[in-house]
Amino acid sequence: MAHADEPEQTGTRPSPALVVTVLSSVGLVASLCMTLVVPLVPQLPQLLSTTTATASWVITATLLAGAVATPIAGRLGDMIGKRRVLVATLGLLVAGSVLCAVTDDLVPVLIGRSLQGVAVSAVPLGISLMRDTLPPARLGSGIALMSATLGIGGGLGLPLAAVIVEIADWHALFWVAGGLGLAGLLLVALVIPESSTRSGGRFDAGGAIGLSIGLIGLLLAVSKGGEWGWGSAATLSSAGVAVVALVAWGFYELRVRDPLVDLRLNVRRAVLLPNLISIPVGVAMFTGMVVFPQLLSAPVASGHGLGLTLLVAGLTLAPNGIVMMLMSPVTARISARWGPRASLRIGLVIIGVAYAAGTMLLSEAWQISLVIAVIGAGVALAYGSLPALIMRAVPTTRTAAANGLNTLMRSIGTSTASAVAAVVLGASTVRVEGSLVPSLGAIQTTLLIAAGCALLALVVSLAVPNLPEPSEHVEQIEPIGPAESPHDGAPLLRGRVLHDHGGPAAGARVTLVGNDGRQLAVTPVDPDGAFAADPGPDRPVLLIAGLAGARPTAVHVAPGQDTLEHPLVLARAADPLAAVTRPGPELTEISSAECTSAGCTPRGL
Template sequence: MTDSKTTQGSPPAAPAAPGVAAPFTALLIAVLSFSLMQTMVVPALPDLQREFDTSTTVVSWVLSAFLLTSSVATALLGRVGDMFGKRRVLIASLTVFALGTLLAAVSNSIGMLIAARAVQGVGSAAFPLAFGIVRDQFPRERVPVAIGLISSTFGIGFGVGLVIPGPLVDALGWHWIFWAGLVVIVLGILAVAAFIKESPVRSPGRIDWTGVVLLSAGVVALLIAISQGKSWGWGSGGVIGLFVAAVVLLAVFVAVESRLREPLVDIRLLRRPAVATSHVTALIIGFGMYGAFTLVPLLAQTPPQAGYGFGASVTEAGLFMVPMAVTMLFASPLAGRIGAAVGFKLPLVLACLIGVLGFVVYAGAHDEKWTMYTGSAVLGIGVGFAFAALANLVVSAVEPSQTGEATGINTIMRTIGGSLGAQIAASLVASDTVPGTSIPAESGYTTAFTMSAIALGVATLAALAGPGRLRKAPAPAKTPARPSRSTTA
């Protein structure tokens, strides 16, 4: 099928450049800079709350503001990159990201820091734009592995971002979280400018501002309801009203986009079975997996006097995430190779099943450090497989000119699922405490990890419901041509 919006046709099988090592490294640095900034601030939240003398609800907006703008920017800038050039938009996005990080580094009030984090969220566009650049410019046989590695950077940065801040905050103060992040972002900008060529694939048109407003308002309402559900109360009028508003706004968005010639999101893409099941699976995987990123360090920091936990410092607690980052680094390219050979449905199903195993270890054997390290290593394989398979399934199901918008929506689905899962997991952990203390009871962690295992079991069913077989059908063997019969003796 040929996309009429593609002005210069499909990209060639191989890029003009003789190698892809330099451009690929540039993309990795760009996406790593964003993924690190998602969680580097998490270990510093208690310090921020004390320094600015504010409440837990207010300081939580340091995370929520980033999440809200990143969700909106992912969809909008992915589409803008398809229209005006992915390299150009990637550099602009990273530049705004750098300015937000600089503002955070010099912040002297909680309001200024929250505003800076909102500006930082624009950097989320790095992921859909990077996927599009890989598909447009890399040799076809290298695309699955490259997308797998870029996808794994999301999780690696997420995990490593929980490890690095401990020593930085202890030695230099929380401002240095952002100064260190700024260095990585600037390196990413310079690398992209030096080694990435502009994409030859474009999808010209006009920006659908009505769609931007409706999608932004719907996603913002949904994420505010999720992020504030615990503090406001899940049954409160504010949270219920926001959920209703989100449903109405997103329904209107779908109705409007279905009638436009140049929509922000081509709703017809969502009707493709491969795209639809990938988005649903991403939502459920996000719900199941993201709780581990924050719950494991919290469990590790629990004093042993509570009957569980290891009394770890912030730095030591972050080390429990290192095995996950290491195995993810190897799992994602492996998933890319498996997918290229037999199709990406198999690695996605395996990702969910491996994730179930990881959370079973967390739930049933979290009383020893080595079992927690083992659970993290197993879960890292599942996360790596999942991120690589989801991205490749979406990319292979759409035209090159639609890569940005399609992968952007998949990222949003994963973010929404992750936000909901993390909030519910936190609520489960906080629902019961050790008698006479404010320390969460061990049963809360066991319940939360079990919930994640069940969610990934459901994600397995969603992945199996997707089109295609678990393995590609073997190519039919060629039948040798029969010799023609002679009509003469």
């Protein structure tokens, strides 16, 4: 529902193609910043006048900031407006880029890289804005492309950064990032309309602090364990803090009124399993970006290295990002025809087969280009389907937070990929020209681990439930009176129906009644309590939820409102003809007779 200080947008809405282009470009810039400095890693100690261990924090800081900011930005987007939060994150990206571009000191660079990391929240925010803005026909391809930008940015970021470093000073990387971020910020502000879908509520500061502590401890243990030693006091302490903080955070979130992460919603199978699948998919996506550059740049004298320069190696891997971009419409078509579960499973099979074949196709640069391109196709299919699965299972007022959590799971997967690759590749090395390079066996083992992750995700995907699109939930009822033309382009009316004990009222039905007393539509309630109904052109309606053995509940919906701010609660009633409560600023009651005359049936509707 639109806030009073932010009126509904009544002007000409941007074309769906323009919305997808702007939001996907912003997601691409945000994800590109995550890998922007990878080509500089060997030079960072000298450039920043510090040690190798300390310089590695330039990448770690971005990872930690992105992991912490993503769920927080998602919740804020649901509460106060997704475009508003998206613009703020892009502003932080620009500020961080400029800060890195004007300094040679370690601390300012760490601060700037942390600010850049916050912008990874643009991806889940953009996906949620697409759901609120795009027509159903364009939604699938838009989400697939936006979701794939997490991989596309990484795939294109390496060769782009290599080219910039080759022809200019390293500070140019950040000037380019800042310029792209500023362009994205202006385009979002000028083109993208603010969503009127808001969850309201208060921000859960305690939950944000608890989750931040837990995530920082977890990701530090995973990303720095190889450097600190997996049995070291620092690694074990970080892991211990993470476990204690996350357990305490979980208990707290179950008790707070407006939680940062709705655990009751996220532990449901339709949400939990796609989030769990995101971790091994993240591992599989990032493993190739970690392993193949080392093989391509390893000296030819090692017996398996190709001895390519940084620039040529980056261009060899560029097909990964290009194929991901080209596969986005294919993902949408597969999902539209067979559902997102099918595109997820096809993608996982492709990833697994590509990595298994990659263990034997390592002798030529074109072979590696082919393998990484096929992996990109599989990742695009998998990444594009995960948000679609999750958004079918969550109410519209929680889409940004739900997608933020999914993005976080992918980040945990990519961090795990780096840690696993470092352990395996470091365990078996050969000395060539005075330096150690990973052995061929270590490289093949790492690729097989990625294939195993794809297989594990495929097995878990078999248990993902098949939920219909929200628009398929509507069961239109022939109106009593002259037929009216369908209401093209208007948003569905969404909300949730709960029992008085807090659980979803699965099996309930929602009836929409017009001002003239005609029954407009009846729609069933999903297993998680969510519903999406089309009130037609007569937007002001009486909405009545009912279930056999419970007291029906009704609320009047204001013109222009497309989301109920509070769930409808069904109380158990001994008398099925009990009164219907109308919640609102002034609590009144609607008699059963009045409800019946309006076109609904109180006895279970």
